[in-house]
Amino acid sequence: MKDKVTIGLCGLGTVGTGVIRILQNHQEEIKHKLGCEIEVKKILVHTLNKSREIDFAPELLTTEAEELVGDKDIDIIIEVMGGIEGTYPLLEKALKNKKHIITANKDLMAVHGQKLLQLAKANHCDIFYEASVAGGIPILRSLTDGLASDRIQKMMGIVNGTTNYILTKMTDDQLAYETVLKEAQDLGYAEADPTADVGGLDAARKMALLANLAFKMNINLNDVEVTGITSISQEDIVFAARLGYTIKLIGVASVFDGKVEVSVEPTLLPEDHPLALVKNEYNAVYIYGEAVGETMFYGPGAGSMPTATSVVSDLMEAVKNIRLGINGNSYVTPQFETRLKENAEKYTRYFVRLEADDEAGTFQALTNVFTSENVSFAKILQLPGSGKNTAEIVMVTHKISKQQLLNSLERLDDLAVVKRLISYYRVDGEE
Amino acid sequence: MKDKVTIGLCGLGTVGTGVIRILQNHQEEIKHKLGCEIEVKKILVHTLNKSREIDFAPELLTTEAEELVGDKDIDIIIEVMGGIEGTYPLLEKALKNKKHIITANKDLMAVHGQKLLQLAKANHCDIFYEASVAGGIPILRSLTDGLASDRIQKMMGIVNGTTNYILTKMTDDQLAYETVLKEAQDLGYAEADPTADVGGLDAARKMALLANLAFKMNINLNDVEVTGITSISQEDIVFAARLGYTIKLIGVASVFDGKVEVSVEPTLLPEDHPLALVKNEYNAVYIYGEAVGETMFYGPGAGSMPTATSVVSDLMEAVKNIRLGINGNSYVTPQFETRLKENAEKYTRYFVRLEADDEAGTFQALTNVFTSENVSFAKILQLPGSGKNTAEIVMVTHKISKQQLLNSLERLDDLAVVKRLISYYRVDGEE
Structure with a gap:
């Protein structure tokens, strides 16, 4: 058995620095757990001369990827530099050179994951990507190992810390979206260009990765319906x-009768639902398994050390496999054909908010529309509207199909008494 | 590689029935995941002729343990029959006969765990016991794999469903302990003899198992300080x-400077703490890792199907190991000597409730005692007491040692103005 495993680290930003820090600080424990040493032989960076927060021999640094993926001594490539099209060829070459891969790159995995997984299998290599979804939470391993014997029916995830931070502040401090976004950017919780976060794309990539593992299908980013948080108002x-x-x-991924539905959209949850209480930048994934029932995994979704923890845990798994000579066995084959639900097959409750004339007959006109689409209500609230002689009406439906909702909304739009449809959202987490 | 793995199942109660049910219902998926079949060859029961909820060939049943542990064809023994002294020899023999063990038996593992783990190692056998702690939550695997690269500093767990159910009902429905216990017994959530649950012993066993994995020590049940819920009043x-x-x-296990503290006791948590919101019979384990920060695992702590899910996940892990020929590698060696904290080294906040004379000088007498023990307060509440001219006083200290608390309480007891010390509890989950 090998008594030393050699690593090439691509990227020395916040996560890469965290990885080096853990390997340095936990050297003894890691050696004890694995029965072998881990050596970092090369670190790929953009700039050689730059002040770094950690100590290491300066000759470890290189700007040449080939010095890592072409080095016969290197067993494992850790990729924490990000990027999609520039990064893919590097990992492809590493796999062809029989190097195992640990990556924290959800963007890459969401786009090229299946190709990389197949290439890894063909080369008997491990490819692990725990850190790419919900940073510090060991959710992928829980899906593939801990809940392996169960049949996952539904997952609901808060998998983007930036948007959860913004919504928490909007809710708890009664602030407008723009105000909180600005504050989040100042604090470093949101990017200068926050589009991928607030538009839901980041969460959608993670939900696709989770859904693939849970349902054993090949679900692409295009299969995920995405709505961001930018139009949620204080009202x-x-x-x-x-x-x-x-x-x-909330990212939702559910399967029924072999058909799946994966979406990311603003969703109303009962205020005592475990996910409703996940605050600030924290992430959580709620899982409904046929046998296990409800479980939830909660933790930091990002950050240098949490993400690095997941990377190093993956690394330890790969090292164990190297020592045992069993790499490339953890691959989850897409076992089922991807079949997506039609709108008529997607069932949930909806919250609908609109402004209407405050006059006799308004409610009857509204209920006529809904009744003819077979939509009934669990909750209705009417208050004076902002305009003169207008009423603001908020309704929560019983479970209906998305098609029923869309049909109803179209017909509401034609009603003379309806001034405007203000917003509508999914409602989930209650029967 | 083997294309069939053969099982002997000891026990056909609720969990055993769940195991058979999962193996039957998920046959196809399990076969796909493992690349081999799982066959149940024998089932050990007390009574052969009894109506069962599931269908299987009646000749599988036996009352003779030897037919399982002595059968050369059987690769894995699943033990879900419970019991300690009667069950240990059976598992000992199975391991000596090179059979891998999956058990849901926390009582047995808390008492004989180290012996069984060593025996398993010596015989290159797996012994997995995920189901023994927090039923459906894959917490042990998260500690050993997902958080493997981190250094766990503290765990707080709600690991007993019965007591959590009772406390939830006492809190939400303002009912007395005895009333709720009776109701829980009627509903089957509490045993006819609830002592092990309400006295905290069941939780203590689980915390010892968790602490051993997290801190890599050999912590015994005797090392756990236990207080149950029987004296918690509605007031x-x-x-x-x-x-x-x-x-x-709350079960707490923490380590500082190589010394540990493991306890199970009623604890006050801020009402928006994630653990405070774990209701009814649900379990959750909150983990503070040096690198990862705060994570929480939430789910059902018991029940036929959740527990069986964990058993079958362990089974799948063992089957994978058999096919790869790598059993007996998952053993976590106690790496550190067990060193327990003294009372003077245990720091937390405390809630103290007492009844005192409602007269000038009372508060000064109280504060004199606390000040001389260097105890200061974060919150104080005084209300009229139940007796004539008495006041009820509730205080929450800043962080102090348990020794400081005990010293203060002893001196309070000597004060003439103090009518009675009513209760005191740990306070945790806030800085």
């Missing part, structure tokens, strides 16, 4: 609260 | 709520 939050709900950006 | 719950706390039975 939506207040109305939701009056009916006992909290608005969260 | 304690109300006073705690007035100060913003919820009372839960």
